[in-house]
Amino acid sequence: MDTTVIATRTRGAAWNGWTIPRIRALDENGPENRPFERLPAGFTECPVHTHLVAATAQGPDRIAVEDGRQSFRRGDFLAAVERLARAIAGLTPPGAPIGLLLPKGVLQPLAMASCLAAGRPFVFLDDDSPPTRIAQILSAGRIPAVVVQGFGGPRPAGIPDGVRLLDVALATAEADCHPCPDHPLPTVDVDDPAAILYTSGSTGEPKGIVNSQRALLQRVLQQAEAIHAGPEDAFLPLSAPGTIAGTRECLTALLTGARLCLFDPVKVGLPGLRRQIRSRRVTTLYAVPALFRLLFEGADPNDLATLRVIRLGGDRVLWSDFDLMRSKAPGCLMQVGYSSTETTGAQWFVPPDAPRTGPCIPIGYILPGVAYRIVDADGAPVGAGETGELHVAGRHVALGLWRDGRCEPWTATPDGLGRILATGDLVRDGAEGLVEHVGRVDRQVKVNGRRVEPAELEGVLRTLPGILDAAVAAPATQGNAILVAFIATRRPDPDLAALARAHIRRVLPPALHPVRIHVLREIPRLPSFKLDLQGLLAIDQATTGPLGGERNGETTRPDVNPAEAVGTAWRGILGKRAAASAVSWAEAGGDSLGLMRLHALLEERLGRRIPPSALRADMRARDMAAFLATMTPVPTEAADPRPEVFILPGVLGECPGLASFMREAAGDVRFSCLRYPDWRATPDPKRCIARLVEEATAQVEAACPQGRVRLAGYSLGGPVAAEVASRLAERGREIAFLGILDACIVPVPPSARRSLAQKVRRYADGLDSPIRMLARPWLRRLANRIGFEGMGGIPGRLPGRLRFEVDTEIADLVRSRAYTAWVAAPAKPRLDCRVTVFRSEEARPGVPRDLGWSAVSDRIDVIDVGGSHLAMLQEPFRQTTARLFTTKIEQSLAV
Structure with missing residues (x-):
């Protein structure tokens, strides 16, 4: 290994004070007796793509990566990587960095592997970051091209006009649709820039740290040999691929033949994550300690039974974390790791009988492949057991910083075989080389595992x-x-x-x-x-005052009312700053991990299942309570005998009429009303429904990862439900029921009289207001002029009530136009399942009785219900509509 070379050099005077890590088995106290196939000799000398080809040959039909919405078998994944790599190589300058702005899921590792195969360093752009941050990184890094999903629509916010967009769909494009299908893949040097990972910078600017493929492969090699990774494993990294930990976990799974499972914790929620661990039979989990605690505190041990290794890193790990793991997953091993974006660090498997000298678990033994020293403020080596700053040196240290379109290298070692890095971490070398992390020489901190x-x-x-x-x-x-x-x-x-x-x-x-x-x-x-x-x-x-310290286990009775539950949970998590009910969760200082904890607490307090997307950071406590009060109670217990139906709402989400309808049918049906993302996430009407389908499919699969599925859609929810059914059917899921609540999918001839009657009815039913009616024409004209993408900041500049009304109206306009665009599109999904259309009495001259659904399925049942499109969900028609609906559900049970 490289350590042999460095060990020889350290004996020279120029290396005085440097230490070579003691040779010790990486799997010590870990899976020492578990058989596995070691990675080949010279692993770090060959590029990633060579290893991906070799891993694929071992099992091309195995699943390589899945995210609940999409999956790739290994053979298909490799073919997709190479197609996208040829496009990147043919359309971008050699060695140029490529931005990746993609939704969390299978497309991220696909694009990452494609950049590595094309010899272009990748730069992950976090879609949670504001557009100004993305623009700042693109400009500072001189990034000429960005891989996006859905080329041809509006340019994503934050990407300047001069930056080329590459559609990730090129990965699956046929040869006649590919711009350069025969472009050769370049020869890649493992010591060239491969990954530029941006972190928070002390100068006020984001800092791009450049790693080579050799450095990435060293992390893969060490992780694979430590945990004995192999094709029978399923990896679940709860860290984005844009972090060094996420990159390592993704590449380790892909290059060892394991299955890579990618789920966004915020979108699926803590209960959803636990279900995914169980249903996907996850064996290896990576998480930052804060997320690990949330995930394990409320877990049923049966949900964690398949786990064999839990790796914790990114922040200090407590002995109480080890005890928590042992209580919930007693057969699991805990691997504690320390590393930074710039270099490998330390790791160990924590033995049950390890001595406890403080609240924190030591970070482990320094990994091979580097030399290290611990020095005081003057750069002099400290004595045994004393605290000092950790310096590392070697070929696996990052190459340097990316500035103005090139890599500025760090100081080289005296023999030219590597680079020297002062980590900024204060450590203490304990007994037999077990290292403890003490603090920092600077003010850098980790917030939920992110460097800040x-x-x-x-x-x-x-x-x-x-x-x-x-x-x-x-x-x-x-x-x-x-x-x-x-x-x-x-x-x-x-x-x-x-x-x-x-x-x-x-x-x-x-x-x-x-x-x-x-x-x-x-x-x-x-x-x-x-x-x-x-x-x-x-x-x-x-x-x-002190922050709240409520844990999931400290709950009240499950019949507490929503307002009380939300108020108690907010105060328990946010402390005194939750007192102001006029501010949103984000404005009160709540973060995404806290929101996940809030979701889990409310499910436990109210004794019902809540879609994770139902709680958003822009909601106030009273908004959450009001929404939860309208939800149909759905017990969390799996023993509930009622059939579950996932319902897709109309343009306004779970409106009062739909909520009342679900309550009416709740005695016989267990409803889960899915939540749509904020309209700002889907401002383009042409792409809106595709995004709604993506979000809804993820929610269904998180809540019901296997078995038959029943779906229903009201108004706009009809097309969304059809697309979700099509996507689930492609993945082998059986659609036991698809109900359409008065969703017309053919153009309706315009009628001034009908339009006026609808406006009167909407106002009478409380679905419209004078403010919205006055704002509507102005907002329509503004949307025609600047597009909905430019309207995101308008509501925020308005006072409270007006802000809500205008925001609601814009959402209505976006989704109404999306509905119209879907109806006008020539292609509709073809379904093998039966479609039941509940048609209202509303007059639609020239519209077929099945409202156009014969274009979707050959098996159509049309049920006539009383009232108009809105009135069918209200008194006096609601009871009859609910009875007809539950009757069809009962019939689906007998099939």
């Missing part, structure tokens, strides 16, 4: 008008760091904190969003003019 530089947030705050100074502190709570911001101004304004938070959300990714913002007249500083961090923390503690 407080200076970057401070720089953004100082750009706001009226702010004289800014500071950020990071108090630790429950094992995680959080950010608290302080801004100084001569004229304290009660709205300044809200304005600052809004600006932060527009320019910085979620990991840099502070939990709290305090407005002061002056930032406290020490006599040396450095920040008085202890003074800042004292101000925060005095004004806020």
